Amino acid sequence: MESATRFKWKYVLLPLLIVGVAVVLGVWKPYALIQGLQRGGLYALIALPMALILGIVGIINLAHGEFMMLGAYFAYWLSVHTGIDPLVAMIPAFLAFFIIGALTYLVTIKPVLKAPELNQLLLTFGLAMVLTEFANLMWTSQSRKLPLRYVYSSASIGSLTFGTFGFTYLLGAVVVLIALLWFLRYTRTGQAALAVGQNPRGAKLVGIDVNRTYLLIFSLSIAMVAAIGGLFLTGHSIFPGVGAPYTMKSFCLIAMAGVGNLPGILWMGLGLGTAEAFVSSFQGYGGWSDVVFFALLIAVIMAKSYRRHTA
């Protein structure tokens, strides 16, 4: 434990640095900053439920983005058949995928909880493939989009005109983050879940039902990410492979923030989104923004591993 009294420079310098970069970027390339914040909000929003599973159940769910994709399809069909708005469809998606998540946990995840990490990784990888191909089989690889008016709402600051709808993602990420923190700190179930995440045996000894906690957290996380799929649908076209990159990005954010650090995911998401938007803003280099992402992912994981080795 570090002493609490020691003044930590990083808490002063880091925000200053972030604000500085944001100001420079805002003046030089305002669109990149705005787009980056919107994009980063979406990344963080999707990553948060995955962090919940990884932190408490201890499983890296490689099918995370695929559940979002299925949730988006769910909202899409509900919206097409009944005419309700996909944002409203998030509620039935949440409920339906809570049950689907519970079933997935009971059938596939629970048997491998004690298995080596390798088996868990392979299992969720297989799950991701099954979900993608299921969508492919059911709805073909054609991409689908809902015609929504409000998505194109925009605002102007001075001579700057930009879409405002993307900030919904950022707002969603903040809301989900606060809700999760509140749940984990101030509700009995949440505190129990946190205890299980820290030490499953210890939690069991003090009378917490570990299995039920795992079931609840896994189902909750799947339900959340499926509901997020409904929100995702408003601004994006969906196709069976749409979720896979978000699994990677979510994992990347979690690795960057460190397992168990939920607020860090939001900051890392914003940073990553801005970096990507910045690279895409150069004409002709748009294709390299994903390279930036992967390079960043590897660099951060490597840096963390070195710190672990030297510590």
Add this chain to the structure above:
Amino acid sequence: MKNWRYIVYGIIIALAVSFPFYTGLYLRQVAITILIYMGLALSWDMLLRSGQLSFGTAGFFGLGAYTAVLLQLGTGAHPIIGIILGGAVAFIVALGLGFAVLRLRGMYFAIVTLALASIFMLIVKNIPSLTGGPAGRMLPSVVFGGDASKMYWLALAVVLITIAASEAFQRTRIYFALTSIRDNELVAKSSGVDVFRYLVFAFSVTAALQGIIGGTYAQIYGFVSPEETFNVNFLLLPLAMALLGGIYSTAGPIVGALVLGALGEYLKLQIPYGHRLVYGVIIIVVMLFMSRGIVGTIRALTRRGQDRKAVP
């Protein structure tokens, strides 16, 4: 008993080599596909024996494929030289990257290898002047002028090299090093195993094999494109095959590739879209109920039978 075993191996190899003499064009092409996946499955398993799960097979496969095609287009070198250089490039890239990424373990290593494969693909996609960009490049003609029998022998030769490498991994001190790293790295290290060196070695050798297989694939089909060459198929199918057959052995991935390859060809005809669903299901089912795979289960059963015999 031992001689009997070698006779069986000899018969199998003879059957495999003479395969084109008694089969039609269609079967030969199916066999080529199966051989390609078999090599990938085996090379993936070889690294897995050290406990490191790599999702990067498609990346090194694509690297080898692009090297082979670009070399031939650029210099007009013989296809075989292109294939060998494909392996060499994959080897060198893996060696360089291995020093960095092999400090990672578990999910971090797995995700980083997946990311590396994506980086290779994106880089290739973003240099159109060299690689043809998203459209890819095409060879003026495929290897051996499209003679399916010779192409089959080429693929078979590559797989035999992979099998030989896999057996070398199983029968030399490499086996003990990799197995001890998998079981308990700390113990391996304290027993004097140079963990890092063995991991880098296994990573680059398997990458080289994947590069050679990729080069062979590109020469046989005569084209490369980012979407096709770095396709998730070259990750998903080998994984499913090795897992179904049984990991940590040479026989397992071979058996798995034969079974799943034949089944996959049938499924492709039955459900053209979404036949990959089956591979995903197989991975899940094997992980849940039969983590030893076909070969491992049979071995366990026969061993149990022998044990029973031993008890009077």
